[in-house]
Amino acid sequence: MRATRVKSDSMALVLTVCAGLAVLPERAFTAALLPDTTKMNVLFILVEDWSANTPGCYGNPICKTPNLDRFATSAIRFDSAYVQAVCCNPSRSSFLTGLRPLTSRVWNNGQEMDKSLPPGTVTPPEMLKKSGFHTAVIGKFFHTVEYAEKQLLAFDRIESYGKPPGWEGPGPILKFPPVKRAPRDPAPKDKNSKEYREWRARNSDRYGDSGLVPEEEGDYRNAQIACALLKEFAQTKKRFFLSVHQSRPHTPLIAPKKYVDMYDPAQIPDPPAPPVVEESLYPRRLTVGNPDIFIRRQPTPRQAKEAIAAYYACVSFVDSNIGMVLDELERQGLAGNTIVFIMGDHGFHLGDHGFWSKYSMLESTRRAPLWVRVPDGPANGQVCREFVEFVDLVPTVGELVGLDLPSNLEGLSFAPLLANPSLPWKKAVFLVENESNQVVRTRGFSYMEFGKGPVPAALFDLEKDPWETLNLADDPAYAQTRQEMAQLLKAGWKAALPDSIASK
Template identity: 45%
Template sequence: MKFKPLSHVSFRMFGALTALCAFCASVSTAQQAPSNQQEEALNIVMIVVEDWSAFAIGAYGNEVVQTPNVDRFAETAVVFDRAYCQGPVCNPSRASFVTGLRPDTTRVYGNGEEMDDFIPAGAPSMAEILSRKDGAYLATTGKIVHKWEDAGRFAKGYDFLEYSHPYDKPPGFEGELRFLPWVQGGPREPEEEAFYLADKEMARRLREAREERDAKLAAGAEDNWPLRKPFQQLHAEQLGDSGLPAEMMEDGRIARSASGLLADLAKREEGPFFLSLGFYATHTPLLAPKEFVDLYDSDEMELSPATPSKDVKVPQVARRNGRNYDIFNGFYPEFDPTPERERKALASYYACASFVDAQVGIVLDAIEANGLADNTIVVLFSDHGFQLGEHGMWSKYSLFEQSTRVPLMVRDPRAKANGQRCDEIVELVDLLPTFCDFWGLEKDSLFEGVSFAPLLDDPQQEWKQAAFSMIPIGGLGRGVRTRDFRYAEWRKDKAHATDQSGEVVHELYDLTRDPLEQVNVVDDPLYQEQVRYLSQLLREGYHAAQP
């Protein structure tokens, strides 16, 4: 069913009234496992979507984007309005939530740091920990870690591993390995989707760039970033119609594979199962099947009012020094961010959101169809957000709200608060400790997150004071987000916030007055008490903000 797109975007604030009413539970009560965790362990389905902004989901207030499946799911789940990632780029975020550790501990700050090489030996692992549950069966398909070939030891514990790219069996993995089923007539690998483009000129240019790269490799060139850059940067600039039907695209294949897995898992008679599945849209290239592209008229898209010209004392490093690292990357001047192309990019992003929503719907329907709704916990979230032109920025990779805030919805059939919203702060690093509570497993002493399971019964109880995120730009930026403020410090190296030496760039935004973070008030005399408090909180770290 198609809906006529609206001509404007309005982001409503949900849950504020309930958050102001009262915090009626004591800290000791908050630390107790809720009643819905005392019963027999249920199955867990974890759905993670790449780059999906909370600001591009109907259930989070966007009145233009069409996400009917997730919106319906939200009506039956606990919706977290203040959920944050620890690293607003794929690799550090995923390294964090599969270990329950923060980037300073995983040592994975960006996409170039391989999990197997950087994460210390003995770090917790989601699959290994959950596999300790008696009778449990663990399966995964799609994208969970950044690359399995860089994170092979974190595959240990899965009984079934399916991926869309061919790769060697991870060392130590003893389960079943399968390549995502190929659809006759479709691309065998996601990269090949570029050549199915409805935009034949772009497809031609991509083919030429790839052939040039392949020729250099054949001649003995090193497969490095400078060699891959022309193809990959051009690849990121694609917008609109993929030229493929949904079932041939990678996410369509993942959803259909997951549906089949759920049908098989429903027949199991011993122990719960854990199914983790990862979708790629809304990551660039912003391509979707035509039926979803047709939902949005580029000419009707309204661009963000948070233009760079309205930024006041916002430091350049916070805006990536004027660079985009993905779409609008500057490598091809003809794809510079003109208003017309930005509107097309926004419409294409929404089309991808609607496409991935439909794939999530296939999975949710399979849970219902196979009689799993009453004994399966469903957790839906994104690894990080996505800048949609705010401050002149596109894609992730910033400490602004659009990059660090993520959608997070949890439906436990036994939870008392299903259908309600939670305005308390939670973080993705909290997911693994929460899963331990779901299955009654002992939490690893190294965990740096805290289970938010109590909030599923009482979402209004007082919880964390703040969320912490970091990103490697110009060294390293570290941010702390409280209910009303965001404070950040940027240093020229990766020194901890406790190190006060050297040049530091500071930011402070009052999001009660400035929700788009356009006025840096760090030097305003009226905010110096907040600056002192938040700088101290950033130095003390997450321990000082725990519930």
């Protein structure tokens, strides 16, 4: 049930500061310290395959993200935000339903979301449309149109993306000149064929100059469409939910030359975890290989640096596009009445462990960037280092804008952290690769269980070994830790809820 809200006032803020958190404030009390968000718009900016190690405000000294860094000064940046699945479809199917992968029944890219979800599951566009929002999406939201036809029908406007059968919304708000580019050969139908694998390698396994100017790029155009829609929303005064997608830095790692030229590969450090993966560390990847770039092979050290530089170029290009949208939000006078979420859909390995993809249960896959700005939020500009999970997104949006949410959600609204980012919160985060391979991460350790294969479990001491290179599962000195982590994994997410919530 949603907390009764009151407009924040200076007295309430003073009370929190004086309380000093010696006693955990009531959840409703904390959330009530936020401004009244129940009439606000919602803007989502979703970015594909985005390593949390890359934005400047996340501590990267090389990758340039001036717009995101500036946005971070007016938002909460979540430093410990974790996805629940190892790749796109299951991660999105989780954070866009509020269900974990073993409940959504989607844990790989081949499982069709709308055929798998438990009956009665509703997603943000459906909930928000029912609540009177004008719902608009630009580019990808769910993994594919085919996997979410019913859910996509809830969008009043679909731009720059396929339309589900029966959708009858308006045509494109902007018309763009055609782009001259080398024709892309169509994908072979049989996804298990050798021809399909070769096609995928041709289209994904490359990096560098895209050969296009920004104005010709889909991601730039998505940002332009967003600006046009924001202008329309400002004029019509519709209460809106708008999702804007950026397809970079997903492979191929190509961007307009001006962004590629920002980085000198010689200045890029080697990947921080060695490319040779011992079988005792992490078994599955040895047989699968990298499916996105450097497919089934390893780059030379020089190629690795070039690819990382190209990934940074893609991130800087995305940053520029996001800046365009955020500036328009200001220009149209909507920033003061719009909650903004900027987020990846999962992380990406940039050569650590020799991985150049997602699909692992390691930190590079499971951690993703997340910023949230509630206009005039009392803690804006701060960093939240508490654990949040992407499955918390639906409950959070629901609490902020006042939705009636289903009772079976498996996340927890982190709205209280938007008022006070230091509030003691979740004790652990959880992610699965499938029904048998799972991980739990606490502040000090990550612990994985593998249902099959030669290595049944992996334990990493994240204080001493943040890049997870030394499996301590069989180290007698860590026997008790292993037992505790195994118990926590078995007990699951409810056992890791904040004490203030768990005791209710």
